[in-house]
Amino acid sequence: MTAAPYNYSYIFKYIIIGDMGVGKSCLLHQFTEKKFMADCPHTIGVEFGTRIIEVSGQKIKLQIWDTAGQERFRAVTRSYYRGAAGALMVYDITRRSTYNHLSSWLADAKSLTNPNTAIFLIGNKADLEDQRDVPYEEAKAFAEENGLTFLECSAKTGSNVEDAFLETAKQIYQNIQDGSLDLNAADTGVQPKQNLPRAAENNGKKDCNC
Amino acid sequence: MDYGTILEERTNPAVLMNAREQYMRQCARGDPSAASTFAFAHAMIGSKNKLDVKEGIVCLEKLLRDDEDRTSKRNYVYYLAVAHARIKQYDLALGYIDVLLDAEGDNQQAKTLKESIKSAMTHDGLIGAAIVGGGALALAGLVAIFSMSRK
Ligand SMILES: Nc1nc2c(ncn2[C@@H]2O[C@H](COP(=O)(O)OP(=O)(O)OP(=O)(O)O)[C@@H](O)[C@H]2O)c(=O)[nH]1
Numbered sequence: 001m002t003a004a005p006y007n008y009s010y011i012f013k014y015i016i017i018g019d020m021g022v023g024k025s026c027l028l029h030q031f032t033e034k035k036f037m038a039d040c041p042h043t044i045g046v047e048f049g050t051r052i053i054e055v056s057g058q059k060i061k062l063q064i065w066d067t068a069g070q071e072r073f074r075a076v077t078r079s080y081y082r083g084a085a086g087a088l089m090v091y092d093i094t095r096r097s098t099y100n101h102l103s104s105w106l107a108d109a110k111s112l113t114n115p116n117t118a119i120f121l122i123g124n125k126a127d128l129e130d131q132r133d134v135p136y137e138e139a140k141a142f143a144e145e146n147g148l149t150f151l152e153c154s155a156k157t158g159s160n161v162e163d164a165f166l167e168t169a170k171q172i173y174q175n176i177q178d179g180s181l182d183l184n185a186a187d188t189g190v191q192p193k194q195n196l197p198r199a200a201e202n203n204g205k206k207d208c209n210c
Numbered sequence: 211m212d213y214g215t216i217l218e219e220r221t222n223p224a225v226l227m228n229a230r231e232q233y234m235r236q237c238a239r240g241d242p243s244a245a246s247t248f249a250f251a252h253a254m255i256g257s258k259n260k261l262d263v264k265e266g267i268v269c270l271e272k273l274l275r276d277d278e279d280r281t282s283k284r285n286y287v288y289y290l291a292v293a294h295a296r297i298k299q300y301d302l303a304l305g306y307i308d309v310l311l312d313a314e315g316d317n318q319q320a321k322t323l324k325e326s327i328k329s330a331m332t333h334d335g336l337i338g339a340a341i342v343g344g345g346a347l348a349l350a351g352l353v354a355i356f357s358m359s360r361k
């Protein structure tokens with residue numbers, strides 16, 4: 001709707017998944033606004049945020065879908081996996097149950113996204129070291145077994161938050177560069193600039209130079 | 211794929227078809243669950259077809275009335291605001307989002323939606339236009355249901 005200039009080469013679609021209250025919305029907010037929301041209500045259905053980043057000198061617009069962890073609406077949030085280029089799977093390092101549920105989140109992510117989707121594991125609330133319930137090494141081993149990239153982050157302090165989002169973009173960009181991600185295939189979650197609508201470009205102004 | 215706000219989001223036709231099939235199957239077996247009715251409604255209100263959106267609204271209104279689960283009601287109110295805004299019934303859209311904001315004044319997601327509704331109105335040249343009375347009246351009953359359920 002806004003006539004912002006389309007000064008980026010690609011749009012990448014991400015989803016953020018994981019149990020209720022692990023900090024998905026706070027991670028998104030920290031990444032897009034560089035702020036921490038201390039008192040964040042449960043997400044309603046699905047929300048999205050955007051931010052333009054740079055990878056290898058290319059501007060990329062990240063369109064990030066933040067899903068509700070509430071079990072009751074899993075059917076709705078599942079419909080967002082389709083066509084995601086990146087998936088951030090989040091657990092809370094202070095709550096073991098959120099870690100134990102990862103295998104079911106991963107099963108969903110693997111079956112509902114495409115094989116090229118970059119899946120990133122985030123152990124959030126790393127600032128609460130004294131309440132830690134999941135050892136770093138254990139999660140690291142789980143990530144390696146399942147071919148996931150892994151980082152512990154804190155949406156509160158911001159530590160590693162940028163890295164998680166940027167690393168995922170780098171992996172996707174790498175997949176485009178080496179041809180393993182076919183831009184012509186359906187539901188890749190990547191849209192090159194050429195296909196974007198060029199609305200409001202000349203807006204009545206005469207730009208003909210003759 | 212490049213949406214400016216949640217109001218511009220449209221359901222992928224394959225997702226819409228799938229949601230409809232699942233819902234129909236459930237209906238054939240008896241009363242569909244709140245979760246599958248919501249999944250269906252959520253897909254429908256993202257349809258390009260205005261009639262689909264209206265059908266989704268009817269489902270959401272029914273859920274808001276009948277679903278006993280208190281925490282689910284805020285979801286229905288939120289999506290009723292989204293749905294009405296998508297078919298340019300802005301008075302109803304603002305009515306619903308204000309109900310949610312009354313209950314959760316700091317809710318960033320709700321605030322963002324209200325801003326999106328207002329900017330859609332500005333875009334349509336409607337800011338400052340009189341709020342239509344009939345719609346708001348119909349809303350009053352449902353609002354009462356929502357507010358009561360918060361206790
Ligand atoms: N200490 C600490 N608290 C955090 C952190 N991230 C989130 N929180 C808190 O955890 C609570 C839940 O965070 P949310 O971002 O709303 O969780 P969510 O995963 O989006 O939850 P749903 O929307 O219900 O699925 C909030 O009260 C946050 O303030 C963090 O890194 N450190």
Ligand SMILES: [Mg+2]
Pocket residue numbers: 024025026041042043066067068069
């Ligand atoms: Mg959330």
